[in-house]
Amino acid sequence: MSNIRKIAKAAGVSIATVSRYLNGTEHVSDEVKLKIQKVIEEVNYKPNALARAVFTKNSKTIGLMVPNISNPFFNQMSSVIEENANNNGYNILLCNTDDDIEKEKKYLDVLQSHRVAGIVVARSKCKEEYGNIDIPIISFENHISDEIITVSSDNYSGGKIAFEHLYESGCRRILHIKGPKCFEATEERYRGFLDAAKEKNLEIDFIEFETDFQVEMLKENIEKLKRINKYDGIFVFNDIAAATVMKFLKMNNTKIPKDIQIIGFDNSFICELLHPSLTTINQPIQELGKATIEILIKLINNEKIPIKDYLMEVKLINRGTTIL
Amino acid sequence: MSNIRKIAKAAGVSIATVSRYLNGTEHVSDEVKLKIQKVIEEVNYKPNALARAVFTKNSKTIGLMVPNISNPFFNQMSSVIEENANNNGYNILLCNTDDDIEKEKKYLDVLQSHRVAGIVVARSKCKEEYGNIDIPIISFENHISDEIITVSSDNYSGGKIAFEHLYESGCRRILHIKGPKCFEATEERYRGFLDAAKEKNLEIDFIEFETDFQVEMLKENIEKLKRINKYDGIFVFNDIAAATVMKFLKMNNTKIPKDIQIIGFDNSFICELLHPSLTTINQPIQELGKATIEILIKLINNEKIPIKDYLMEVKLINRGTTIL
Structure with missing residues (x-):
């Protein structure tokens, strides 16, 4: 016997009558409602959300495609996205792509098969795949196409602010440790940093890291770091990489910020654990998560909204690794 | 027109015939298969996994209930669970409970409504709720009931190993900073540490932190930490809390490990970023994730397996915060 029959x-x-009660579509008297409610509690019945999703064509599920939830920034972002989705009655299907194109494609199939109501994708590696998908999509951090809304921090301004702070703090031999070329967000930080330096007619040097987060970051980059002692100011593309650089400098007894000043990016929890605490550029993670879900739900509900890039304001968080 | 009709x-x-092809239930000739496959590719058709789930009663989805994916340990664990689930053709519905009993109960309803094939729950706050659920469950880290399998690190032995290492490294004025009483895993570490100290007839002191992970951990506990300078060895219940303690000691110019030796717990990525690198007890996160999913899938497939606690071996990772 089916549950509803029981x-x-x-x-x-x-x-x-039970069906009317469950779907809330038509009138059911209060007396009957109470009777049904009592039985439902007794048998611990849970309505089948899948069957309902097939019928209503809204699975109330959002697919979240992230490169790596172990990266403190993306895990904080996932947490905020989950919270906002949950507050709006949506659940999160978690897709960790590991920046792997095949994994992302496979998950994209899964999300379509599961008829998710919407998709939030961070740092896609297969942008062309999103053109054919008939599901509302928000791209987080990088631009996928002119048909898809992007929500992102103003990374370019962040780079500018970082330069200006180092410059005002007296640094003139400045290095930027940039993220992998393929990551738009870190490229924007680099562009902003470079433009601000040009405005001051200052030449700056660059080192590139090949990953944005990994346990062995120091070991992987130790050769490149050997020459950083000649600088007096370093802007690093994210906080974890900045922590790695600080670790290297401390191992070599370089004084921070006396000998070298450092600025990170993200304002993740790691900043306060370091000694000195890391000066950084704050990404407004709460606002980013809230805007992403709010806009996505508008799209799901077929509301008309401008298809454009939503850039959220960043700001300097001044702590102990800079002098000013 | 429905997709299948098209x-x-x-x-x-x-x-x-299309239905037979999609379900793979009955024979379809190779010639017809090719024809259908070609059309499916042309129209970019994705089979409806929800409708299939309603029909086959296997949603191929696992509900993952975690206290907080911002906590580096639980986010690493989520990442490993996702990877193992994905390798076995299962997807993850992410439920971040924030250690909030109401949020956990609500998510438990969602998971039942969504007919998840199985549930992995870490650190439940409403154990009694799991007794009535007709879905395979693995409890991660804490014991829910004798009917539910627990997969956990051997936290008790971890506590013992931590004490023995501090003792052998010459510490005699020893402090344990323990986690919140309500967390079984950290209570086990405390028990092991205490028992090992008793074996050496050494009295040890305790401080209790009220949360296991938060951005403001140092500020919240600064009063309690003011008296820790009199000890020569400290075992802290997790790596993040240990990093917080190290930060406090550095702010007070205490030399680590010369004046005070420190051991953390987890072996999360934070250990290598600290200076000196943090000696810790390794939780075998890969094995934990693999075992959790393997056992859960056996339960989903109705295989008979012993209902018991699976304890995974921990070990000391000796780094720079201890002398030996």
Whole structure:
């Protein structure tokens, strides 16, 4: 016997009445409502969200495609996205792509098969795949196409602010440790940093890291770091990489910020754990998560909204690794 | 026109044939298979996993209930669980409970409504709720009931190993900073540490932190930490809390490990970023994630396996915060 049939029998009402009650579509008297509610509690019945999703064509599920939730920034972002989705009655299907194109494509199939109501994708590696998808999409951090809304921090301004702070703090031999070329967000930080330096007619040097987060970051980059002692100011593309650089400098007894000043990017929890605490550029993670879900739900509900890039304001968080 | 109808029409076969092809239940000739496959690729059709789930009663989705994915340990664990689930053809519905009993109960309803195939729950706050659920469950880290399998690190032995290492490194004025009383895993570490100290007839002191992870951990506990300078060895219940303690000691110019030796717990990525690198107890996160998913899938497939606690071996990772 199906669950609904059981409930109808135990409550002494028709199956159609139970169905009306569950779907809330038509009037059911308070007396009957109470009867049904009582039985539902007794048998611990949970309505089948999948069957309902097939029927209503809204699975109330959002697919979240992230490169790596172990990266403190993306895990904080996932947490904020989950919270906002949950507050709006949506659940999160988690897709960790590991920046792997095949994994992302496979998950994209899964999300379509599961008829997710919407997709949030961070740092896609297969942008062309998103053109054919008939599901509302928000791209987080990088631009996918002119048909898809992007929500991102103003990374370019962040780079500018970082330069200006180092410059005002007296640094003139400045290095930027940039993220992998393929990551738009870190490229924007680099562009902003470079433009601000040009405005001051200052030449700056660059080192590139090949990953944005990994346990062995120091070991992987130790050769490149050997020459950083000649600088007096370093802007690093994210906080974890900045922590790695600080670790290297401390191992070499370089004084921070006396000998070298450092600025990171993200304002993740790691900043306060370091000694000295890391000066950084704050990404407004709460606002980013809230805007992403709010805009996505508008798209899901077929509201008309401008298709454009939503850039959120960043700001300097001044702590102990800079002098000013 | 439904998708299947469209495919049937375009391929010039019957709807029943397309259905047989999609479900793989009955024979379809190679020639017809190729025709259908071609059309499916052309129209970019994705089979409806929800409808299939309603029909087959296996949603191929696992609900993952975690206290907080911002906590580096639980986010690494989530990442490993996702990877193992994905390798086995399962997707993850992410439920971040924030250690909030109401949020956990609500998510438990969602997971049942979504007919997840199985549930992995870490650190439940409403154990009694899991007794009534007719879905395979693995409890991660804490014991829910004798009917539910627990997969956990051997936290008790971890506490013992931590004490023995501090003792052998010459510490005699020893402090344990323990986690919140309500967390079984950290209570086990405390028990092991205490028992090992008793074996050496050494009295040890305790401080208790009220949360296991938060950005403001130092500020919250600064009063308690003011008296820790009198100890020569400290075992802290997790790496993040240990990093917080190290930060406090550095702010007070205490030399680590010369004046005070420190051991953390987890072996999260933070250990290598600290200076000196943090000696810690390794939780075998890969094995934990693999075992959790393997056992859960056996339960989903109705295989008979012993209902018991699976304890995974921990070990000391000796780094720079201890002398030996």
